[in-house]
Amino acid sequence: MPSLQTSYSKEIAKELGKIAVYLPGEEITVGDIIKFPYGKKLFKSSPTGTFTRVTNLKNLGITYDEPKESVTPDSYQFTSKDSVDIHFNVDAKLGSSITDFPKGESGVKISLSEEGAIFFYAIDCKKRELLDIPALQNQINDQGKTLVWDDTFLVTSVTIANKALVIQSNSKSSELILGGDIKGLQGSKAIELDVQSKIHIKKQRGNVFIKNWSDDVTVFMDVVRFKKKVFGRKKSHLTEEPFLDNDPSLSSIELEVVNIGEVINAKL
Numbered sequence: 001m002p003s004l005q006t007s008y009s010k011e012i013a014k015e016l017g018k019i020a021v022y023l024p025g026e027e028i029t030v031g032d033i034i035k036f037p038y039g040k041k042l043f044k045s046s047p048t049g050t051f052t053r054v055t056n057l058k059n060l061g062i063t064y065d066e067p068k069e070s071v072t073p074d075s076y077q078f079t080s081k082d083s084v085d086i087h088f089n090v091d092a093k094l095g096s097s098i099t100d101f102p103k104g105e106s107g108v109k110i111s112l113s114e115e116g117a118i119f120f121y122a123i124d125c126k127k128r129e130l131l132d133i134p135a136l137q138n139q140i141n142d143q144g145k146t147l148v149w150d151d152t153f154l155v156t157s158v159t160i161a162n163k164a165l166v167i168q169s170n171s172k173s174s175e176l177i178l179g180g181d182i183k184g185l186q187g188s189k190a191i192e193l194d195v196q197s198k199i200h201i202k203k204q205r206g207n208v209f210i211k212n213w214s215d216d217v218t219v220f221m222d223v224v225r226f227k228k229k230v231f232g233r234k235k236s237h238l239t240e241e242p243f244l245d246n247d248p249s250l251s252s253i254e255l256e257v258v259n260i261g262e263v264i265n266a267k268l
Contacts, residue, residue, distance in 0.1 A: 003038065003049070004115075004116055004168060004170060004209065005022050005038060005048075005049035005050055006038065006048055006049050006266075007116040008020060008022055008049075008116070008118060008168055009022060009039075009047075009048040009049055009263055009266075010048070010263060010264060010266065011080060011116075011118055012078075012118075012120070012220075013260050013263035013264045014264045015078055016076060016078060016120075016220075017260055018159070018219075018220040018260075019047050019220060019221050019222060019223060019258070019260065019263060020219070020220060021158070021218045021219055021220060021221055022049055022050050022051075023050070023209075023211070024164060024166045024211045024217055024218070024219055025164070025211055025214060025217040025218055025219075026050075026051075026218060027218070028051070028053070028155060028158055028218055028221060029056070029155070029158065030067040030128055030129070030130055030155055030156065030157060030158055031056050031057040031058060031062075031064065031067075031130070031154075031155065032053055032055075032056050032154075032155040033053070033054045033055050033056065033057065033149075033152055033153070033154055033155075033226075034051040034052060034053050034054060034152070034153055034155060034223070035051065035052050035054060035149075035151055035152055035153070036048055036049055036050070036051050036151075036153070037049075037050070037051075037052060038050060039266065040151055041266070041267070044151075044225075045151040045153075046258075046262045046263055046266040047153055047221075047223050047258055047262070047263060048263055048266050054149065054152060057136070057154070060143075061143065062136065062139050062140065062143070063139070064130060064132070064135070064136060065130075065131070065132065067128040067129055067130055067131075067157070068128070068129055068131055069126055069127070069128050069129075070126050070127040070128075070129075073123075073124040073125055073126050073162070074125050075122065075123040075124060075125060076120065076121075076122045076123075076125065076161075076219075077120065077121050077122075077190060077191075078118065078119075078120040078121075079117075079118065079119050079120070079189050080112075080114065080116075080117040080118045080119075083112060083113045083114035083117040083169075084110065084111070084112055084113075084117050084118070084119055084189065085110075085111045085113070085189070086108060086109070086110055086111075086184065086188070086189050086190075086191065087108070087109040087111070088107075088108055088182075088184050089107060090107045090108065090109045090177060107177055107178070107179055107202065108177070108178045108182045108184065108191060109175060109176070109177050109178075110167060110175065110176050110177075110178065111173075111174075111175045112167070112168075112169035112173070112174045112175070112206075112208070113172070113173055114169065114172065115169055115170065115171060115172050116168065116169065117168070117169045118166070118167070118168050118169075119165075119166070119167040119168075120166050120167075121164065121165045121166070121191065121193065122161035122163070122164040122165075122166075122217065122219050123161060123162060123163050123164070123193065123194065123195065124161065124162035124163065124195060125159050125160065125161045125162070125219065125220075126159070126160060126162075127157055127158070127159045127220075128157060128158055128159075128160070129156065129157035129222070130156045130157065133156060133224065133255055136154075136255065137253065137254065137255045140253050140255075141252050141253055149226065152225075152226045153223040153224065153225055153226070153258070154223060154224050154225075154226065154255060155221055155222070155223055156222045156223060156224055157221060157222040158218055158220070158221050159218070159219055159220035159221070160216055160217065160218050160219070161216070161217045161218075161219050162195050162215065162216070163193070163195050163197075163213060163214065163215060163217070164211060164213070164214060164217035164219060165193075165199070165211065165212065165213045165214075166209075166210070166211040166217075166219075167208055167209070167210050167211075168208065168209045169206065169207070169208050170206075170207035170208055170209060171206045171207040171208075173206055174204075174205060174206025174207060174208045175204070175205045175206060176201055176203070176204050176205075176208065176210075177201070177202040177203045177204075178199050178200065178201060178202065179199065179200050179201075179202045180197060180198050180199030180200055181197050181198060181199070182197065182199055193213075197213070198213075199213045200213075222258075223258050224255040224256055224257055224258060225255070225256040225257075225258055226253060226255065226256075227253070227254045227255070227256040228251050228252075228253060228254075229251060229252045229253070229254050
């Protein structure tokens with residue numbers, strides 16, 4: 001069975017078309033150079049699971065314009081299909097109804113019936129993005145192409161939620177009851193929160209990962225892959241032999257766009 005981080009990355013990629021930051025809220029910035037140790041495959045890694053930071057372009061003398069921030073924020077709400085149920089107007093006794101909350105406060109029970117099941121809620125998300133990737137590629141090549149590492153990626157954008165709540169089950173059955181000013185329709189899988197909403201965990205059963213309702217949570221990123229491009233072959237007077245791939249005069253660095261399908265179809 002896939003690990004929690006792998007299943008999280010693959011499901012967010014499939015349902016939202018995004019490369020997930022795992023764990024949600026982990027510190028990461030545009031221009032970071034990172035690796036995905038749990039996304040490593042035989043020939044090519046995928047941006048899946050947790051990441052480790054190698055360095056940053058600015059530390060290596062590469063300059064770029066300040067990342068552009070999106071003008072209009074987006075919001076995202078997602079639950080794993082057939083394994084997350086939401087019930088409104090419940091009290092702190094898991095499964096019971098009504099009356100254990102202060103006046104004006106609602107109770108919501110979130111039930112997760114499968115290991116790895118996800119409840120994801122992120123509002124007012126803004127994206128900060130590098131726009132001139134070809135110019136960065138030229139700078140890297142001008143500096144002698146010494147900035148490339150195997151299985152390494154450059155972060156070209158990050159998406160930060162003004163507020164986010166993320167839950168992932170680490171057991172076959174888990175439940176949480178949330179208190180606060182939460183709205184929603186009974187029988188639906190949608191809750192209604194805004195940036196002013198205050199919520200808290202009243203009770204929990206089972207093993208779950210929780211990113212509490214928090215400010216400024218980094219939820220998604222875009223990356224490009226460092227890739228060495230081979231020009232040709234080195235000739236001698238006797239034969240034609242492959243050139244040494246560490247000869248910078250005979251190769252260049254390309255920043256290869258990562259297709260979201262690499263995450264969805266990753267076999268790890």
